[in-house]
Amino acid sequence: MSPYQGYFTFDDVPLKWHLPLGLLYDVYVLSTQDAGPESSVAAPLPFQLTLHFNQAAAEKPSNNHNHNHNPSLPDATPVVLHDSFINSVKEADFLRSGTAKPIMTLSAQESKALWKSTQDNDLLTFSKIHNSLVPASGQIRNIPLRVYLPSSPGHDPGKAQIKVIQSHVPPSISSSSSAATSQTTTPAALRTPSVAQPQTLGNALHQVLPSIFPSRRTTMLGTPLLHGAPVPMNAHLEELYRSACYADGWLSIVVAMRG
16 A cells, blocks of 8 residues: 555544645634633644554545545645645745746746755745745735635534635725725815725635624634634734745635634
8 A cells, every 4th residue: 555545534534635734723623622712721732643544445435424534635645745735835926926927937946945845844945935935015916815614513523624715815905995984975175095004814804704704803703713823803914924824825714613
């Protein structure tokens, strides 16, 4: 059996290998805590995973969700892993710059080093190449954003679902758009010129998921999570992106629904 047919599970749920480990932790652990993501009770660590090499289950998935089965993903061979990562990087690059020119103009050596540095946990090399792809402040066209909505119907972990909403939002917003109502009632001669304001996470989530985030400032129905911690709604999106995006160039937010 090929070693690339192995897969991990958490609580009998097969994990998708193309998602970052920290994102999987937010989805399957932090967002499910009974105490709530804003509680002072620490989420369980370490993140205990089980590695499987079950070819029979991979060939004939069981109908019983209490038994592990290989997720419907290609074998995680080096080529497949590389292509999945690079494709995600290219997509994020296009959204940031409006073109894929930055990633396409990397030398073969730099492109190889970008991938190898993620494998070797070489933050210095990765940061040097990654930072060369991200436009300077004020020049980012859009923030690559993915919002993950985990759900686990009933008490059957095998039926767990992850809904992913992919969007791109500008790093700044005109102040006039946030006060459109007052502007429409103000005479044109008295209106002040619109000034660009930093886009906040709360405003972005309200734009993408207004039913879950009806308020731009407070978490009423759901709490945004990132890298194992709740994120303030007033966090500036570009600052959050530059400091906390994943290695593939995406800002991946998990929403913990309040029960």
